[in-house]
Amino acid sequence: MFTIDKASPDALFEQIKTGLRREIASGRFKPGQALPDEGSLGEQLVVSHMTVRRALVELSREGLLRRISGKGTFVRDAFAPQPKTRRGAIAVVSTVDPAERASLYYHRMLQALLTGLEETGTPLAFRTVRQPYEEFVAGLRADRSLRALAVVWASDAELLRHLAKLPLPIVLLDSASPPQPRFDEVVQDGEAAVYAAVDYLIKLGHRDIGLI
Template sequence: MDKKEKRTPLYSQVRDYVRDQIQQGKWKEGHRLPSETQLSRQFDVSRITIRSALTQLVDEGIIYRIQGRGSFVTMNEQSGEPVRYQKAEEELQLIAFMIPRVEGRFTTSLLTGVDNELAHSKYRIMLLRTNDSQEAEEQLLHEAVRSGVKGIIVYPADGQTYNETMLRLSMDRFPIIVIDRYLRGVDTNCVCSDHFAGAYAATEHLLKLSHREIAFISTSFTGTTSLEERLEGYKQALADHGVAFDRRRVLDCAEPEAIRRFLSEQSGLTALFAANDGVGLASIRAAEAIGKSVPEQLSVVFFDDYDHAEDAKIPPTCVAQQGVEIGRQSAQRLLSLLERPNQERIRIRVPAQLIVRRSTAPPG
């Protein structure tokens, strides 16, 4: 075991320091602890880390908190002051699960996977929705820590490239898992689909059908690593099959009018790969609006499946993510970190599956 493995998490150092001061009699019953700001300066850590340590001591019944006054050493029963917030050892504890929204097959399956894995543990989900807002995400991270959650699983907001709070939590070895995509510059544990391989398989499917003029359509992918990897998978498949990448075949705007205009201008286009189901379905509608039939004149394949897709007027060929498995593995990894916080951070990629239906065919 190397020195990195032996390092004690920062919040544990703070917790142990406070506990030692009390056990050694330096801080007596009713003694008010130093403020969060003072402890933060003393240990050179964030206030989030201090709150996490103090919350654990509250859970153990060693200290109690009074809103607006601070934290105090718990009084014993003989002194006439009951122990506050003391919890039984087996009492259920909370894990924050932050997600942009709870709708559609993928996000609901993520929730199912996490919940199934935690069902037989002492942890339960506190669900927090960010509505794809980076500001809401930042605020909810702070609220989750203040509420005393033991760990966090977060599905980052679109376009998120960096998050100071996540970075501090990760540096302090607070148990946190990022799902669906990773954030550059923030070294955290991550569980996500193999976006590159899934996009490669989708593009290769079109190439094997003899398509050569293949577009890539997405929402803005700058800063969202999952979308960037899907673009790279598309480009690599083209290269491996001897087809030159043409930047003019890429559209990073999913507005219906922009897609219609793009398809009208790309007269030689015979197929497209869309980065998600929303863009894929919008592309099918745009093609129909300009008189291009799918798949006879335009083959369409996209990332993500959706409920009852096989019953659609044109059942779509798509790349299905294993949401339940991603949720299960993220919860499993978090439970492991709760037992041993100093483990090496890892990135777990879960395979995606190409499902061939009727929206793709050889060129007409």
């Protein structure tokens, strides 16, 4: 395994990317082969797992690696379709009270979303629902970077009515559905719901997905 030079002016994650490229080019890691997990790589290279993760995510975006949730990171076949990336942030828009955002449930839901988006190279941003809803939804409508929305824990019928007017695919997660919904899917299983929603929207061909 290659080593990291902490005295080098090059960023640690860039050194990891360079080292992994060389390992793959030399044949140590072959197409379809799994790389060591982030923790193991971090221990071997004496860097944090977050530094390793950044390197792996960027190599995935470049098409060299493939990250599969729950399974690991694999060397991508040179002839496999390369992931498409899109500029612009994904809006995570929440109705959750600030005090509740520290909860494990909310944290794991966001982590599940991040894991799904990492595989597509999709960036993420955060917003908070505000009133009047009409102005808030107008702002979403004007945001051309959004291609779909996931609505989390929304029980206000007025908010849902305004959201239903948006010309976007919308998935409800642990949210109350209005009497006459035009939403694409409703799921009620917390963390699993996030995985299901992201997978559903990606299969529709969407890459810019907002979580509300």
